[in-house]
Amino acid sequence: MPSSLPRPLSDLPIRRLTRDDLIACADLSEDRGWPRDEERWALLLAAGTGYGIDDPDSKGLMASCVVISYGPDMAAVGMLLVAGRHARRGIGRYVMQRVIEAAGGTPLSLHATSAGRPLYEELGFIPVGRAVRLLGPFRPTAASGSQPPGESAVVVRSASAQDLRALVQLDSTVFGLDRTHLLTRLPTFAGHMRVAEQDGELIGYVALSPSAENHAVGPLIARDAAVAKRLLASLAEVTDRPWRVDVDARHEELLDWLEACGLRPSMGTTLMTLGGRQHGDWSRYFAPLSLATG
Numbered sequence: 001m002p003s004s005l006p007r008p009l010s011d012l013p014i015r016r017l018t019r020d021d022l023i024a025c026a027d028l029s030e031d032r033g034w035p036r037d038e039e040r041w042a043l044l045l046a047a048g049t050g051y052g053i054d055d056p057d058s059k060g061l062m063a064s065c066v067v068i069s070y071g072p073d074m075a076a077v078g079m080l081l082v083a084g085r086h087a088r089r090g091i092g093r094y095v096m097q098r099v100i101e102a103a104g105g106t107p108l109s110l111h112a113t114s115a116g117r118p119l120y121e122e123l124g125f126i127p128v129g130r131a132v133r134l135l136g137p138f139r140p141t142a143a144s145g146s147q148p149p150g151e152s153a154v155v156v157r158s159a160s161a162q163d164l165r166a167l168v169q170l171d172s173t174v175f176g177l178d179r180t181h182l183l184t185r186l187p188t189f190a191g192h193m194r195v196a197e198q199d200g201e202l203i204g205y206v207a208l209s210p211s212a213e214n215h216a217v218g219p220l221i222a223r224d225a226a227v228a229k230r231l232l233a234s235l236a237e238v239t240d241r242p243w244r245v246d247v248d249a250r251h252e253e254l255l256d257w258l259e260a261c262g263l264r265p266s267m268g269t270t271l272m273t274l275g276g277r278q279h280g281d282w283s284r285y286f287a288p289l290s291l292a293t294g
Contacts, residue, residue, distance in 0.1 A: 009094045017050030017064065024061045025050070028081050035212035043189045044068065044079065044292055047182045051099065053091070055083060063091050065099055067108075068293050070177035074276055075103060077110040078292020092116075096123055100274065107276020111246075111269040111291035120272050128278045129271035130249040131291070134263035135214065137242050140233050141260055152199055154227060156234045159193035159205060166202040167195065174221050176280030182293060191215070192238045196227050206231040207289070208239065217245035220287035225253045228286050232258075247287050254286060 017025065019042060026036035044050065048068035055062040063086070066079040077099060082091045100108065100123065111131060112120050159167065164184070172178050187193060190207035197203060204222030208215050217235065222228035228251075235243075243263060247255055259265070269291060271278065288294060 009090055012053050012062075012091075012094065014051050014053055014095065014098055017045055017052045017066075019045060021045075021050070021052060021061070024052075024059070025064055025079075028061045028064055028083060029079075031083050032081050034081075035214075037211050039189060040209070040211065040216075040290065041079075043182075043185055044290075047185055047293075048076075050079075051095065051102075053095070055086070062086050063095050065095050066292055067099060067103070068182065069106070070179060070294075072106060074107050074109055074177055074273075074279060074294070076292065076294030077108050078290070078294075080110075080116070093119055093123070096120075105275065108274040109276065109278070109294050110272055111294075112272050113267070113269055117270055117272070120274075123274070125272035125274045127270045127272050129282070131246045131269050131271060131288075132249050132255060132265050133244065133246045133267045133269070134255070134258050135242060135244050135266045136263040137240070138232070138236055138258075139262040140236050141257075154196055154198045154203070154230060156194055156196045156230050159187070159195045161187075163195050163202065163205075167205050170202050170205070171219070171221060174281050174284045179293075182289070186289070192235065194231050194234050196222065196231055198223075203227055204231055204284075206235065208235050211244060213242065214244040215239050215241045216290065217243055218287040219289045220245070220247075221284055222286060223284060225251065225257075225286075228254055229257055245287050246291055248282055248285060250282060251286055 022038050022041050025041045026038045030036050044066045048066050051065045052061045053063040063082045064079055068076040168180050168183050186207055190209045192208040195205045204227045206220045208217055
């Protein structure tokens with residue numbers, strides 16, 4: 001039975017989340033049907049700012065939200081979750097209004113599910129793109145990872161600490177904003193990272209991280225679809241667990257290829273912005289680290 005809530009909702013205190021809240025955050029994710037992913041929560045709270053409302057009837061959280069700042073030009077909003085027993089009571093709207101106020105005019109971006117999109121539209125967010133989530137075991141096709149004819153060799157290998165500077169530079173160019181504070185934490189979070197280089201130049205990278213029974217793929221940045229495929233095919237060498245990957249819907253060639261390799265679309269999300277625009281070069285940005293990071 002739903003508990004009573006203060007009226008007005010403004011009487012509900014919102015506080016900053018810390019690493020001490022990881023279990024409560026994971027419990028809230030599980031309550032809403034998402035993977036617990038305590039490691040992912042730890043990364044988000046370390047690289048961003050978490051907001052939470054304590055549940056007055058339990059030791060857990062009533063609601064959560066995380067904001068990852070990329071400077072004055074954009075911040076990504078994610079993990080807006082409300083416990084099932086408190087759903088449909090205006091709490092999600094209340095949290096988002098407070099997040100918008102705290103942003104102080106900084107443009108915001110987020111990935112909206114079909115259920116959440118009406119709320120974000122009412123708050124002024126506009127759609128600027130779409131992502132498709134694919135799930136399933138990856139089974140390489142005969143052509144997976146093949147070298148296009150007439151080119152100097154593209155080398156795909158495990159990333160090393162010496163690649164970090166070039167990786168951050170490539171990422172900043174493609175994403176359009178500086179994500180150093182996020183990417184420097186990625187090697188300790190991801191189980192595997194691969195890079196692609198040609199003639200000594202870094203032209204792509206991908207990370208693979210554990211997530212419940214799956215492995216989550218992302219970020220995936222590559223010069224073109226052929227390099228993206230080679231990076232993904234290389235990951236088949238390090239895991240046989242099912243994959244989860246969110247691909248920009250404009251990359252139809254990669255989506256078709258992933259389906260041919262055994263993955264299946266499971267859901268779509270709408271990329272939305274408030275007060276800003278989509279940054280970067282989408283033609284080389286194939287998949288985010290997670291929907292919460294933009």
